[in-house]
Amino acid sequence: xxxxxxxxxxxxxxxxxxxxxxxxxxxxxxxxxxxxxxxxxxxxxxxxxxxxxxxxxxxxxxxxxxxxxxxxxxxxxxxxxxxxxxxxxxxxxxxxxxxxxxxxxxxxxxxxxxxxxxxxxxxxxxxxxxxxxxxxxxxxxxxxxxxxxxxxxxxxxxxxxxxxxxxxxxxxxxxxxxxxxxxxxxxxxxxxxxxxxxxxxxxxxxxxxxxxxxxxxxxxxxxxxxxxxxxxxxxxxxxxxxxxxxxxxxxxxxxxxxxxxxxxxxxxxxxxxxxxxxxxxxxxxxxxxxxxxxxxxxxxxxxxxxxxxxxxxxxxxxxxxxxxxxxxxxxxxxxxxxxxxxxxxxxxxxxxxxxxxxxxxxxxx
Numbered sequence: 568x569x570x571x572x573x574x575x576x577x578x579x580x581x582x583x584x585x586x587x588x589x590x591x592x593x594x595x596x597x598x599x600x601x602x603x604x605x606x607x608x609x610x611x612x613x614x615x616x617x618x619x620x621x622x623x624x625x626x627x628x629x630x631x632x633x634x635x636x637x638x639x640x641x642x643x644x645x646x647x648x649x650x651x652x653x654x655x656x657x658x659x660x661x662x663x664x665x666x667x668x669x670x671x672x673x674x675x676x677x678x679x680x681x682x683x684x685x686x687x688x689x690x691x692x693x694x695x696x697x698x699x700x701x702x703x704x705x706x707x708x709x710x711x712x713x714x715x716x717x718x719x720x721x722x723x724x725x726x727x728x729x730x731x732x733x734x735x736x737x738x739x740x741x742x743x744x745x746x747x748x749x750x751x752x753x754x755x756x757x758x759x760x761x762x763x764x765x766x767x768x769x770x771x772x773x774x775x776x777x778x779x780x781x782x783x784x785x786x787x788x789x790x791x792x793x794x795x796x797x798x799x800x801x802x803x804x805x806x807x808x809x810x811x812x813x814x815x816x817x818x819x820x821x822x823x824x825x826x827x828x829x830x831x832x833x834x835x836x837x838x839x840x841x842x843x844x845x846x847x848x849x850x851x852x853x854x855x856x857x858x859x860x861x862x863x864x865x866x867x868x869x870x871x872x873x874x875x876x877x878x879x880x881x882x883x884x885x886x887x888x889x890x891x892x893x894x895x896x897x898x899x900x901x902x903x904x905x906x907x908x909x910x911x912x913x914x915x916x917x918x919x920x921x922x923x924x925x926x927x928x929x930x931x932x
Contacts, residue, residue, distance in 0.1 A: 619680030698924025
């Protein structure tokens with residue numbers, strides 16, 4: 568009985584972070600909505616500047632839980648510039664925590680507010696968040712034949728016209744690499760073999776469309792492309808086989824001791840412009856990722872496993888960058904919930920904010 572209670576308490580360690588992160592969402596949306604209305608008559612760049620600051624506050628709070636609260640060690644390899652840049656961030660995709668990894672790197676460059684995502688179309692229906700991500704500069708895309716290049720180009724051009732700082736996150740695989748769904752991996756490998764491309768073991772065959780549109784549209788606006796490879800320690804079973812990467816819940820339960828991040832900064836001049844050649848280039852980049860992950864998971868020398876080759880830095884995030892945001896948003900939300908009128912506004916924000924958001928994204932994708 569006591570053991571069951573201990574195990575239950577252990578598994579509930581994600582409840583407080585989840586409650587705070589989701590619980591402050593209406594407060595955040597209200598603050599953002601007020602600024603959206605006030606800035607309606609101002610040039611777009613003024614809206615973006617404050618929106619980026621607001622986004623920094625919320626995501627800093629998120630990172631308090633994913634880094635400071637969990638105590639995860641962030642190990643960085645390769646080239647991460649100290650200064651903020653306009654970039655496209657290309658990464659392998661294993662789990663929802665991959666979104667947070669982009670934040671982890673961006674905050675170390677003081678560019679957290681600039682993070683925007685290319686997202687699967689279905690995510691636009693997320694309550695509050697789905698609508699807000701599109702307003703913050705995120706781009707929702709459909710897969711394969713339904714991918715709308717023109718729509719994506721127009722959204723990116725609008726961002727450039729507004730002089731929006733860009734830290735655009737793309738997961739070219741299009742879906743997560745999941746060892747528990749071998750059919751997806753097998754289909755990806757069969758497609759690569761059919762197309763005469765190298766068969767990949769630890770990543771899926773990348774899709775080029777979103778990357779090609781993003782780089783082609785913003786090539787004169789960008790400073791570089793960040794090619795990022797992520798590995799979560801502890802994702803190998805007792806037989807040495809790779810297992811599922813941690814979910815956000817598992818990560819918040821402190822089930823991932825270390826996350827390893829390899830960054831390769833690529834100049835735009837080194838990337839071919841034509842889609843056919845960019846497709847080959849992108850696949851070659853994923854071959855490099857695959858070799859890094861083979862070294863991480865499968866190196867014959869056990870001492871070389873659970874790390875990438877080359878020099879690394881254990882990067883610890885200061886509480887000064889995260890705790891003030893937690894106290895600010897938490898305090899603002901608590902003060903709202905202390906009054907009856909505040910509680911009513913809070914509930915209405917969840918309900919009507921979700922409905923308005925869904926209506927907005929259905930009319931204006």
